Amino acid sequence: MARFWHRWIGRPQFAKRSRRKRSTTRRRLKPEALEARQLLAANIFHNELMPEDVNEDGEISALDALTIINRMSRQSQRDSVEGGVPQQRGPGQMTDVNNDGQDSALDALMVINRMSRQRDDLESSTQRPDPRDRLDPPADRPTDLPTSDLADEVRSIDGTGNNRENPEFGATDTELLRIAENDYADGISEPAGEDRPSAREISNALSTATAAGNTSERHLSSFVFAWGQFLDHDISLSLEPENAEDAVSFDIEVPAGDPLFDPFGTGEQTIQLTRSLIADGTGTSTENPAEQANSITAWVDGSQVYGSDQETSDALREFIGGRLLVTDDGLLPTDENGDLLAGDLRAAENVVLTSMHAIFVREHNRLADEIAAENPDLSDEQIFQEARRRVIAEMQSITYNEYLPALLGEDALSDYTGYDSSVNPSIANEFSTAAFRFGHSTLNDEYRLVGNDGEDVDEPISLANAFFVPELLEETGIDSFLKYASSTQSQEIDLGVVNSLRNFLFGPPGAGGFDLVSLNIQRGRDHGLADYNATREAYGLDRVESFADITRNEEIAEKLESLYGDVNNIDLWVGLLAEDHTEAGSLGETATTIIAEQFERLRDGDRFYYENTMGDREIRQIENTTLAEIIERNTNLDSLQANVFFFAPQITGTVVAESATAQPSQATEPVSSGDPDSPRKGLQGDPPRPGQPQSGQESQSAEEGVVAAEGILVELVDSDGNIIDSVLTDVNGNYAFDSVTQSGSYQVRVAESDEWDVAGAGTWDLSISNGDEDMHRINFRVLV
Template sequence: MRRSLLYFVLTFCSLNAISAQEYEVRAIDGFGNNIQHPEWGSSGAIMLRATAPDFADDISEPKLDETFSRPNPREISNALFDQNSNFGDPLNLSDFTWSFGQFIDHDVTFSPDGSELLDNIVIPDDDQYFLPKSKLYMFRSAEAPGTGTSPENPRQNLNSITAFIDASNVYGSRPEVANYLRTFTDGKLKVSEGNLLPWNTTTGNVNDPVDYSAPHMDDPTHQLKKFFVAGDARANENPLLTSFHTLFVREHNRLCDDIIAKHPGWNDERIYQEARRWLIGYIQNIVFNEWLPAMGLDLPEYNGYNPNINPGIMNEFSAAAFRIGHTLINTNILRLTRNGETVSQGNINLKDAFFNPLAILNVGGLDPYFQGMATQVQQDMDTKVVNDVRNFLFGSPAAGGLDLVSININRGRERGLPSLNKLRLGMGKPAHKTFLSLTGNQQLADVLESVYKDVNFVDPWVGMLAEKKINGALMGELMMHIIRTQFRNLRDGDRFYFENEELFTEEDIAKIKATTMRDIIMRNTDIQLMQDEVFKAMPTNMIPEGPELFPLSLEAAVYPNPITTNDLHVKVFLNNDSEFSVKIYSFDAKLCLDKTLHGYQGDNYYTINLPDNMSAGYYNIVISNDKNFNVVKLIKQ
């Protein structure tokens, strides 16, 4: 018989407040999750390695340059990653996918910078953005104390936050941060005016004096005096990320109200821990049952907690595979009204949104960002990265801006990651024999060869982005393997994972599984209409509502697809004589064509002349009449 609670009566201490718990609670710092190995997955734990490190001296010195057949990272960036057009995701995944991915990344991994400066990224003479022969500087990730002393004890890195999917980015990974974020009344977390995250001020509201005892929050621009305070130091990086932080704080406080209504005698500590327990369960469910499957990544069935699995973060995941999101980012952050129209303040470019917390206040809160995320198709997973992070990361090139591509390449090298082929062999995959076998695309293979010369020298992050994709998935074989392995370890190696039979009742587990990201958004915002599957992009005016929630599919096809001319052929089958519309939307949900046609019962054939201003990229064609509709993806080359 399933037990509803693990009954350990223990004393839980927090800020000198003591109360008895009827079940064991998850420690803020993750310590003690595994009883035999209490440090596994805790903040400050050493990152794991799935493969042997590849240092120049077998101890600590990174292989950074041509001496080790490692081309200049900026030259690789310019040759491969320069993006001048939009390449929408063919899976039609929305901006929710990459932005929620960043939120989860900040829940499971953070390797802080050390003091060792790297200066090997030299700007080429023909660079279009940065000053030729200048350098891009970055710090090495901090070395784990006691490591890097011999080949038998090579350099390792720290994860300064908990590895578990435990909403540490909401609550913090250190008790002092967790306590700062709490009101210590009714179990709730602090918020500011507008039900936003608290600011680093004496009252938490933006217009009051700065509270210099507030937890440290990152600001590489060094321009912010006031900023939002959250469980993870990176929460102000962009407004989409900040929106998720705020959303889940709201959900925690909403859960507190529900708990108080059901259990009016419970004290602050018990309410806080119960709301935290449920919020973590909701986030875990979204990760494993919505977000990962949307990307074509399914895990084996859950068979319970395995105390022999170390849930720690792998270096191969942190320094390479899970940096997939950097190629999915759009330049333009959409900010939309309930009707799907751009807000009066306009959209905002990502480069203008970095560490700009006022971008939330300026449009009245979170709703315009969530509406925009749901509408816009993210960029494809490829070897292309938008200028906002490739040339304008945290500032313009003349004002200390950086190139995230160069940093990612260098990060893998300084962490001691081996080449793509060595990594594949170390993880049980065959090495690629040629550049063409790696990517399956002759043009890309030629560019890779011009940069690396030998397929055995390809950097792991670059190679994983270039690998042929698995059918129906966002990514290729090695990236899929690493991400799947890591998330399976995070699930199966977590004693407090929500499906572990001793933590929740069967009814509670069913309730958590029935709660989607859309549900969390709808009950914590004023948004009135959003698609059920938020990780799939859908313009607002395409979302079904009312009695015909699931309209029948209209049989339709377009050809040629991909198309290279402006003459698009359309085939539509109608059950009876009727009018129907053909609307074409760009990847960012802009209407490019709106045409009404008349058809007869049976098959109908048309030729539609596309507008001259339709550039190369991905488009959605919506074909609909009063009862049925269909959405067909079109690629214009």
Template sequence: GSLMVSQAAEIPPYSVVHNSFRHNPTWGAANTALVRWLPAQYEDGEKQPKGWNHGRLHNGFTLPLVEAVSKKIMKSSFKRKENLYSQLMIEWGQFIDHDITFTPQSTRDATDIGVDCLDTCQNIHPCFPIQVNYESAKGCMPFFRSSPACIDNLHLANNFPLQRQQINTITSFIDASVVYGHTLELQSLIRNYTSPTGRLAINKIFKDGEGRPYLPSVEASPSACFQNPRAPQEDPRVECFAAGDSRVNEGLSLIALHTLWLREHNRLAGALKVLNSHWSKETVYQETRKIIGALHQIITMRDYIPKIIGQESFDRYIGPYMGYDPTVNPSASNVFATAAFRFGHATISTVVRRFNESFQTHEQFTHLRLHHTFFSPWRIVKEGGIEPVLRGLMGTAATSVSTDKLIAEEMTEKLVVLNIQWKLDLAALNLQRGRDHALAGFNDWREFCGLKRLKIKEDFQDVVKDKIIVNKILKMYKNPDNIDVWLGGLVEDHLKDSRNGPLFSCLIAKQMKSIRDGDRFWWEAQGTFTKHQISELSKSSLSRIICDNSKVTEIPLDAFKYGKYPNGFLPCNHIPNINLEAWREKKKTG
């Protein structure tokens, strides 16, 4: 069995454990199976992915190759901008996804069968290569199946015990595990235990121009991260950064957000220690962590989710908070992690913009093609810190998805993964991942959400206005029931004021509601914070956090809303602030 890290390992000393938690200690815990809202549809009923057996018929037809779907339907070279939201909103989606789910892949070689997944084009567990119909190139792209969860914890998590299930290695709760890690071991790597004020560790070599800290480096050096090709030999290497989540170095925007939260933790810890000089460093650390976790929940549920599913879906599926419900399982679902929350992959911008103080193209640091920013922490350290990137995110309108332009070419042709030498295709990977997990098809999920199954072309035209795309999909899949859920969810026309169609809006909403209602430590749950603290916390915003921890001095009230500078930008002293007095504790005399 896998190591069970229950949420208990995460619980700060001040918490009270209710009975319900003892009944379901694995709910939402790290290293447990992703839950299934619908049973898996493996080809052998147990573990073979969809498309494993060549020639196997599904509803009378073979499934189209994911690579062909990517090339014919997904690929786009130009993405429209919309002017409602900023690119920062897109990046928050990736950041918060990393707080909720992480599905590990099987290790590289199938040693028991003596095959390396990088060299085979055959389906042999754990290799499930993506077949490519190129005449010239290699016949496949490598693909590693997600690791299976151990059988012995399955009965706890799922109603479908004999099927292969996949793991979520991190806690499903929005608990800032992305900042603090999801194990005690990881936490100890990123804490500064010598600090009397309960701080997180910072980079020992580099800091920004104002003396603000960067994330610490990973322990092993030299690390795999790319280096500045033009750096003089004697320059110290900029190693990969370490954070609560190992994916921090994937892109500059992620690094910038991780850096903000590191600084915010240390800023709050210092202020709380001043207010409560009698607090031990452990108390300071835990109380700060508790506030940071609450801020992640507030920014996500109040400022982010309504924009991506639309207020109407929010009211319909999520509704007002009614308190902790011990019968709700907060665990991440397989369809959310593998399909619905990957809607964001279609909104990745192919260019990373970097702006100066007046939100114009930076004189020194030009815009970068996305593939030049993967695993390149040196660009933050050597190219002006996090500010040019943050301003670029706030000052650029979010890319929008149009059905005929789903995935940027930069992601289908040039995706870089460390230690794998060829360029991967994100769209094909996502489709293959859905099949690896044997997710039910698009129509089954529509039915699950109370939406109508789409049987004939006319049904499709009700939900996908673009006739050409409907024809392409029906031509490739032959039977509507075979459509991969990720593709189907992406092509639906968006709901009003939403970034998603009806299916993904429903699935994301259901997941968020269960994460909120099933969390005993939700920031508004009774006993988590005092009434005074709750009213202070609700004044907070991502804008305020950027103001407090960077050189940015002007910002929109809601950093996710797009305005062309200077329209809608306010000086930082106009952005509301938390008054930490609510955390002052009288020293007990006794």
């Protein structure tokens, strides 16, 4: 089981390293059947199948180019008559081939390029063209084609050919980059950290989580792990040897007397780990140290949905109407062995991840059906590739416009300035083996099953019981798990990791199991990652001089010093998770730098990145399609907050006091939760909103004898009757709760007091359905 655990979780300039080409001996890829990879997907809503056929005579010829040139000439004359101001047009004109709203030389060039490609295809019509021809044009053809020419291309399944000068950039089975120098014990391949404590000892000392947990201070929802894991499985996978004879053990020593892994004090227990495969030809000398390989494409290209090799991709398709295979219930199908059919082999790791896979298969098929209905003459391949193109664009937009800003802060990444062919997008070892494994810290110890109204519909499932059980979704469906992820705060990103991940047992204590914290630390040593301080320096950051420089938490700093002794010897994953967070984000400086640098390279080095290939109108359409919208249009959910990466409901109100001798206020009837002004139910005594006191003093409001009540204790109670938060009213009688960590039913009440008579204050019963809830005017009246 452990072998399949995911690799979660101004750009600095680094010295370029020579890269070896990927090995082709481990996997034979089938040629892509992409109809010469000219799918004519661009402008299929503008001018049907052949946007270059300007005069619509069924042929693409010099007449089409001439028509555009004549149109430009007439437009130029009109512009001169109208004062030299070019007249902008909306897209849709036949001469506007690239659909950018104007006639230009680019439109004529597209016609000429299309004619050239037709001639090339005719000359080679007796043999199916090599699919890479469209990505690597012959030497006598220009390589600096305008962006619009990308419309005639599609991404290769295995990631090759994106970069024309370096076709292997981002492809499957290429080496991971190494930003910092390796820390192998022998400088070649022997694991690092031989002088450090056991990874399990470090885990026990630093990562034990409390039963109550520690939820996100910035109100991140559980989608921070759901999307993080789904995204990680799109860009990174380091495998272990398939054959037992090739496997090299690197087991983790368990401290004697470990209560869960060595309860009988034998001192001989271990947690099993097999070393990762190293790239062919590496690990032969200090000049040629071992490097690990990424077995999937590095690009954010939906490979977890579509696969990273042609055989996998073909196995996922219906080959009718451009659709992907899906069950009648909208779930991932299985193969003859009962394994899920998905683009990534880790799709069954947990039910939330499997639900994410199902959502994007549904989204692909929804788009395919829409495209087919609007363009009945398109082939299966054309529909499939157009739907794939849009799904990838949606995934990229969600990653860069929702997920990364939520995680790192709005300004963590530099602005996009266009495609840069000099950028190598390959995944950095520091990123995949350490920084992007932050996500293990964010998981809660159980998955709730949540209905559309935010209420639990069944008993929660222990995280430990949610691994590798995709069949559970046949009973529950995916809606309740996706609603859970949006309606529950994640755990804080820190060294603490819940029990289900840190003490997963295969039986009673001592029967074996795994500790994901220990495995993260040990995997970093297996890959020869440099220590925390050396990595900071390699990424252009100042080295820390003391443990207190890493964290203001004195207890953590003392434990780090006790374990490592030397600030220059800390395991990278440990140092990253121990860091104080940046002001704008939920990670420390080093982790933020590593993650931002990686995603900048994945964006800037991607010739097919959506902002580099789409027009303004389509970009706006893609960027207006949020993850919440994709989920809602592919499920029965309709109550998600606009940004599912945050869950931050608010409850606010005011407490007023009146004299016991004053005329009693009139109590109101209970108010329905459907009342737009008061989204609550079961009210007892609905008081009026008080006026504003003067100069911070208790003063009379607009209602005679009523004043703001300062210092009143207001309590927030969950559905089990537990007080989860309490707060004193301020000088104006106001209070606020922002401590609701999950959707569901709550009660707000005034606490008993010796100073105030609260017997008639009543209570408010509230129902929180999503993270955008703003429960205001939850007011109370007490007697002096």
